[in-house]
Amino acid sequence: MKAKGKKALRYRLVQKQFGLCFWCGRPLRSATLDHVVPKSKGGTLGQGNAVAACLQCNAEKGDRSAEEFVRAKLAAFRDFLQSEGFSMVRRG
Numbered sequence: 727m728k729a730k731g732k733k734a735l736r737y738r739l740v741q742k743q744f745g746l747c748f749w750c751g752r753p754l755r756s757a758t759l760d761h762v763v764p765k766s767k768g769g770t771l772g773q774g775n776a777v778a779a780c781l782q783c784n785a786e787k788g789d790r791s792a793e794e795f796v797r798a799k800l801a802a803f804r805d806f807l808q809s810e811g812f813s814m815v816r817r818g
């Protein structure tokens with residue numbers, strides 16, 4: 727994909743996501759284009775496989791699939807809740 731097309735796609739995605747990172751929901755200060763299906767698994771950076779993500783999430787996700795990445799994020803969130811002693815989180 728040409729650089730110009732990438733820029734337009736990123737702009738469109740940022741608009742669509744209300745300026746928030748697709749993965750963590752934090753406001754995007756510098757948006758990057760991220761693959762949902764990673765390049766290493768045959769994903770291309772086209773419509774339907776690209777999201778706007780913050781630099782941190784893009785780096786963290788690496789070549790994991792969306793499912794693996796979301797699961798890891800959820801596990802980290804659960805650990806955080808548990809460590810903070812939230813009673814709504816059941817152990818085990």
Ligand SMILES: [Zn+2]
Nearest residue numbers: 747750780783
């Ligand atoms: Zn993020």
